Amino acid sequence: MIRRFQIAILSILLLASLGVEPVHAEAGEDAWLRYAPLERVERAQYESLPTSVVVLADSVVLKSAQEEVIRGVKGMLDEALLSRKGVEARSIVLGTLTSLRAAAPGLPPPPDTLGTDGFWLLTGKIRGLDCLIVTSDTDRGVLYGVFALLRKVARGEDIALLNEVQQPSAALRWVDQWDNLNGTIERGYAGASIFFEKESVRGDLTRAGEYARLLASIGVNGCSINNVNADPRIIDDKFLPQLARVADVFRSWGIQLAVSVDLGSPQVLRSLNTFDPLDPRVIAWWRTKVDKIYQQIPDFGGFVVKADSEGRSGPSSYGRTPADAANVIARALKAHGGVLFYRAFVYDHHLDWRNPKNDRARAAYDIFHPLDGKFTDNVVVQIKYGPIDFQAREPVSPLFAGMRNVNQGIEFQITQEYTGQQRHLCFLPTMWKEVLDFDLHVNGDHTPVRDLVVGKVFHRPAGAFVGVANVGMNPNWLGHPLALANLYGFGRLAWNPNLSAATIAQEWARLTFGDDSVVVNTVTAMLLASWHTYENYTGPLGAQTLTDILGSHYGPGIESSERNGWGQWHRADNQGIGMDRTAATGTGFVAQYPPAIRDLYESVQTTPDELLLFFHHVPYTYRLHSGKTVIQYIYDSHYEGADQAAEFVRQWQSIKHRLSDHLYTDVLTRIDYQAGHAIVWRDAICNWFLRTSGIPDEKHRVGNHPERIEAEAMQLKGYAVVEVTPWENASGGKGIACAKNSTCTASFHSDRPAGTYDIDVQYFDQNNGESKFRVFVNDLKVDEWVANDHLPATKPGGDSSTRRRVSALALRPEDEIRIEGTPSGDERAPLDYVELHASTK
Numbered sequence: 001m002i003r004r005f006q007i008a009i010l011s012i013l014l015l016a017s018l019g020v021e022p023v024h025a026e027a028g029e030d031a032w033l034r035y036a037p038l039e040r041v042e043r044a045q046y047e048s049l050p051t052s053v054v055v056l057a058d059s060v061v062l063k064s065a066q067e068e069v070i071r072g073v074k075g076m077l078d079e080a081l082l083s084r085k086g087v088e089a090r091s092i093v094l095g096t097l098t099s100l101r102a103a104a105p106g107l108p109p110p111p112d113t114l115g116t117d118g119f120w121l122l123t124g125k126i127r128g129l130d131c132l133i134v135t136s137d138t139d140r141g142v143l144y145g146v147f148a149l150l151r152k153v154a155r156g157e158d159i160a161l162l163n164e165v166q167q168p169s170a171a172l173r174w175v176d177q178w179d180n181l182n183g184t185i186e187r188g189y190a191g192a193s194i195f196f197e198k199e200s201v202r203g204d205l206t207r208a209g210e211y212a213r214l215l216a217s218i219g220v221n222g223c224s225i226n227n228v229n230a231d232p233r234i235i236d237d238k239f240l241p242q243l244a245r246v247a248d249v250f251r252s253w254g255i256q257l258a259v260s261v262d263l264g265s266p267q268v269l270r271s272l273n274t275f276d277p278l279d280p281r282v283i284a285w286w287r288t289k290v291d292k293i294y295q296q297i298p299d300f301g302g303f304v305v306k307a308d309s310e311g312r313s314g315p316s317s318y319g320r321t322p323a324d325a326a327n328v329i330a331r332a333l334k335a336h337g338g339v340l341f342y343r344a345f346v347y348d349h350h351l352d353w354r355n356p357k358n359d360r361a362r363a364a365y366d367i368f369h370p371l372d373g374k375f376t377d378n379v380v381v382q383i384k385y386g387p388i389d390f391q392a393r394e395p396v397s398p399l400f401a402g403m404r405n406v407n408q409g410i411e412f413q414i415t416q417e418y419t420g421q422q423r424h425l426c427f428l429p430t431m432w433k434e435v436l437d438f439d440l441h442v443n444g445d446h447t448p449v450r451d452l453v454v455g456k457v458f459h460r461p462a463g464a465f466v467g468v469a470n471v472g473m474n475p476n477w478l479g480h481p482l483a484l485a486n487l488y489g490f491g492r493l494a495w496n497p498n499l500s501a502a503t504i505a506q507e508w509a510r511l512t513f514g515d516d517s518v519v520v521n522t523v524t525a526m527l528l529a530s531w532h533t534y535e536n537y538t539g540p541l542g543a544q545t546l547t548d549i550l551g552s553h554y555g556p557g558i559e560s561s562e563r564n565g566w567g568q569w570h571r572a573d574n575q576g577i578g579m580d581r582t583a584a585t586g587t588g589f590v591a592q593y594p595p596a597i598r599d600l601y602e603s604v605q606t607t608p609d610e611l612l613l614f615f616h617h618v619p620y621t622y623r624l625h626s627g628k629t630v631i632q633y634i635y636d637s638h639y640e641g642a643d644q645a646a647e648f649v650r651q652w653q654s655i656k657h658r659l660s661d662h663l664y665t666d667v668l669t670r671i672d673y674q675a676g677h678a679i680v681w682r683d684a685i686c687n688w689f690l691r692t693s694g695i696p697d698e699k700h701r702v703g704n705h706p707e708r709i710e711a712e713a714m715q716l717k718g719y720a721v722v723e724v725t726p727w728e729n730a731s732g733g734k735g736i737a738c739a740k741n742s743t744c745t746a747s748f749h750s751d752r753p754a755g756t757y758d759i760d761v762q763y764f765d766q767n768n769g770e771s772k773f774r775v776f777v778n779d780l781k782v783d784e785w786v787a788n789d790h791l792p793a794t795k796p797g798g799d800s801s802t803r804r805r806v807s808a809l810a811l812r813p814e815d816e817i818r819i820e821g822t823p824s825g826d827e828r829a830p831l832d833y834v835e836l837h838a839s840t841k
């Protein structure tokens with residue numbers, strides 16, 4: 001250890017003596033707020049930057065703003081700003097417009113209105129002294145201005161002459177966390193909750209405070225901290241002091257605390273024998289409860305409600321509507337300035353799949369459209385971007401156009417439930433942008449979703465962006481270092497939905513990894529390609545993510561969508577695939593859209609290829625606009641997707657020497673795994689459709705793997721052949737599992753010409769054991785590892801299938817390749833196949 005430390009110091013000294021600064025991109029818990037030192041050349045342009053920082057009033061938020069400027073300037077420019085009480089020459093001045101006017105009566109008005117959270121960055125004179133002013137109508141706006149200023153410096157922008165106003169597009173920019181009181185997180189992929197442990201709020205809320213800072217830096221102003229499948233205890237009187245502690249750490253970053261509540265709470269928490277929202281005792285219960293919350297948390301943000309959905313209690317139990325329920329609670333909140341987010345994710349998950357007219361996609365509109373105009377004005381109807389459930393591709397929800405007299409909010413999912421669970425790179429702002437830019441043509445006008453959800457089109461008092469984030473205790477918040485771009489992108493789009501995905505990707509890469517343009521450009525390119533890549537290997541033409549919807553929502557599970565009441569049907573059979581949602585012959589879902597969009601999707605000819613199977617059932621031989629048949633598209637897109645995933649590995653390897661070792665290895669391990677899992681997806685889907693349709697791949701790839709040796713075809717000692725279900729999730733439908741409690745072996749002899757080969761060992765890494773594997777060529781051990789990943793699986797299948805690559809091995813014909821597997825617990829060292837590829841090294 002000491003020796004390593006000495007070597008590190010020596011290399012730094014050596015580089016310094018050569019005048020070379022070590023440039024190694026890093027990521028980690030500081031995320032995009034690393035304030036990494038700027039290169040000397042770039043730093044030079046900030047030489048005349050103020051040397052002191054003045055705050056015009058006292059408040060916890062302004063104090064955060066001041067400390068942030070000092071921290072940022074120190075980190076990036078190595079200058080220690082002095083904190084002063086009064087304005088002096090070359091000051092950065094932070095304060096609200098009111099306090100600024102008092103300090104500088106002659107200051108002109110801002111060029112535009114600022115609104116609640118908007119800010120004005122200005123270089124100007126205060127009492128004849130040159131200053132850089134960050135001002136707003138509110139303290140929180142000043143904080144946002146400071147983050148914007150620091151972002152400019154981090155990106156090397158000129159700040160010598162500033163006169164810029166920015167306002168957020170939506171008043172409410174919230175993240176939801178689905179944290180449970182026991183510290184787990186529903187659909188969380190980055191460790192335990194930063195808020196709760198052992199049925200209580202954590203004693204140490206340091207991470208919650210750091211999270212609030214991250215959120216503030218992207219303009220998020222509210223956070224609901226518990227699962228929408230809410231535990232009623234969250235608002236038990238005994239719990240409120242604990243919530244108040246979270247509100248305290250949020251406050252200095254301008255984040256309002258909110259919680260999700262269960263509509264059954266009045267019955268569960270007190271001995272009311274009803275939770276009927278219109279029962280006077282229930283109305284009084286909510287009023288008293290809300291009053292108590294505000295006594296302890298005066299700036300409490302409000303509640304989120306999931307009701308009548310996936311087994312949650314709801315107003316339907318009493319024949320009441322969502323509006324009845326929402327309004328009762330909203331009125332109680334309104335007295336204190338709070339808001340109620342009522343989720344439109346209400347549907348019957350016991351739909352009769354035999355009835356071709358049934359359609360889960362219809363549910364939100366069918367239930368909420370008739371309630372238009374019936375919600376109080378502090379209710380926001382929170383609508384998932386698509387009519388199903390955060391799939392990799394869905395059309396936008398027609399409800400955005402269908403509620404004119406209600407505040408709406410759009411719900412995105414930052415946590416990658418259906419998009420690779422932070423094990424796969426999938427940059428979601430690219431998809432969100434398509435959603436936000438989609439023109440619903442309300443009244444035949446140009447009405448993109450981004451204008452509808454912020455209340456612009458229907459002149460609503462409020463609009464909202466909500467992102468389900470689910471960060472956890474993992475040091476870099478979301479697990480995959482590159483997944484943080486999704487959290488960043490959510491905040492930036494909520495602030496300004498006109499930003500392009502490319503701008504966001506580049507901005508994030510620059511802030512996170514520093515100013516090495518090769519790193520920034522490579523990462524940006526990877527991010528921008530990643531959503532389409534993921535879509536390509538997981539689900540074609542709008543058929544949704546073909547994952548295991550009954551279990552993990554992770555690996556392939558094509559038939560799990562069918563023949564059950566959940567309604568995520570794609571209706572694939574041996575003739576064709578897709579849901580007929582037309583008005584003429586299908587479920588009628590398309591009729592929920594405004595006429596121009598209804599007509600677009602009603603006709604199979606005008607429906608865009610990428611959504612074809614969402615709206616129409618077509619034969620596999622149906623020709624797309626590209627001229628390809630549907631079946632050939634399915635094969636090709638899955639091969640393209642898997643090839644592109646492999647390309648990510650090459651792209652990342654190309655910038656190895658520009659990255660810290662830790663970052664390089666961390667991301668490489670993940671994208672290498674992704675490239676392997678993309679092949680599992682590709683093969684499962686292609687093989688399933690080949691068997692189901694009976695139509696071969698024109699390019700002869702599907703089902704043909706000359707480089708593959710199936711484990712079940714090897715010589716086995718102790719291993720037994722096992723059937724994998726569903727069959728398409730293992731090559732040949734089978735794998736092998738060690739039937740003994742000691743080591744088993746599977747071996748074969750190479751039939752390849754002499755040469756250098758990479759050996760890919762495809763095995764299953766379950767989370768109920770840590771099997772050991774060793775690979776031998778003849779008697780030489782060439783690799784060994786422990787299968788100790790925590791994939792979401794307890795059996796061999798598409799969730800657990802993973803690979804190990806042993807690179808650059810010299811092989812001669814007839815060499816024996818032997819794999820030894822030692823089981824552990826219920827994981828029986830299972831193997832699927834081995835592939836031999838001519839080495840690329």
Ligand code: GCV
Nearest residue numbers: 178186187228229306345389
């Ligand atoms: C919190 C999906 C998820 C659920 C989630 C639900 C929701 O169905 O799988 O885990 O519940 O959406 O958004 O309420």
